[in-house]
Amino acid sequence: MTNYFVITAGRTGSAWLADFLSANLKIEAIHEPLGIEDFGTRMPDIRTMRTYNNHGNTRFVQEFWERKFQTIPDGTYAETNHTLCKCGLVENVISNGRADFTTLIILKRNIVKQCVSYLVRNDFGNITLAWQWYLHPSYSRKIINADAFSQFGPLGMPLWYCYEMATRQEYYRQKYADQIKMVDVSLDEAVHEEGAKAFLTDLGIDGACVMPPKKNANKAQPSQELVQQVTTIVEKITFDPAKVAGDAIKAGFAFEP
Numbered sequence: 739m740t741n742y743f744v745i746t747a748g749r750t751g752s753a754w755l756a757d758f759l760s761a762n763l764k765i766e767a768i769h770e771p772l773g774i775e776d777f778g779t780r781m782p783d784i785r786t787m788r789t790y791n792n793h794g795n796t797r798f799v800q801e802f803w804e805r806k807f808q809t810i811p812d813g814t815y816a817e818t819n820h821t822l823c824k825c826g827l828v829e830n831v832i833s834n835g836r837a838d839f840t841t842l843i844i845l846k847r848n849i850v851k852q853c854v855s856y857l858v859r860n861d862f863g864n865i866t867l868a869w870q871w872y873l874h875p876s877y878s879r880k881i882i883n884a885d886a887f888s889q890f891g892p893l894g895m896p897l898w899y900c901y902e903m904a905t906r907q908e909y910y911r912q913k914y915a916d917q918i919k920m921v922d923v924s925l926d927e928a929v930h931e932e933g934a935k936a937f938l939t940d941l942g943i944d945g946a947c948v949m950p951p952k953k954n955a956n957k958a959q960p961s962q963e964l965v966q967q968v969t970t971i972v973e974k975i976t977f978d979p980a981k982v983a984g985d986a987i988k989a990g991f992a993f994e995p
Contacts, residue, residue, distance in 0.1 A: 751925035
């Protein structure tokens, strides 16, 4: 029995990763279960997301995970749903005795491409999108203060989200890597055959590497001006997510209530 889940932000290639794992594990990997009956059972709903990020891993959140784990079949299972890591994935995999057969994939993407994707899609233009799919700076349990990003206007929230998620990746690594297997991969490398083969090796998967086509890419292409604007800002930001996460843990930050 083997389970694969991701710790990642949205728009980092999680849909492509589901296709990649499907082809190379020879299973039907799940990206996001979106049936009406899935929300609150297989897919976290807005209440679950907001509860975890305001109050932590409460009994309400734990009950969602108990229901979800009951739906996961025996054998090899992979789900690249990026919302899961934002509502207690790691804590509940461990507390439910599933760590021994679970691998967490820490999926990253070039931060400029990530931010541009959010801006083109206006992903932070409506608070319900942030509640269901991303994160919101009003949450009480967050590691990065969003105030410093307000100077960047519409880019501020996407930038904050990218750095918050990069820090959460390091938070989970530093706090739980001794209890559960974690594998790093960059989308920018994995979409090329050499990087994909290295990723499969890290996962311990043998055999030929099958490369699926791009998935869920933006239909509207960003202007070069926008790309350059974001690039200029990102290049001026000095940020060490590992240090920030470590400092937060030392200061007592946790998602446990």
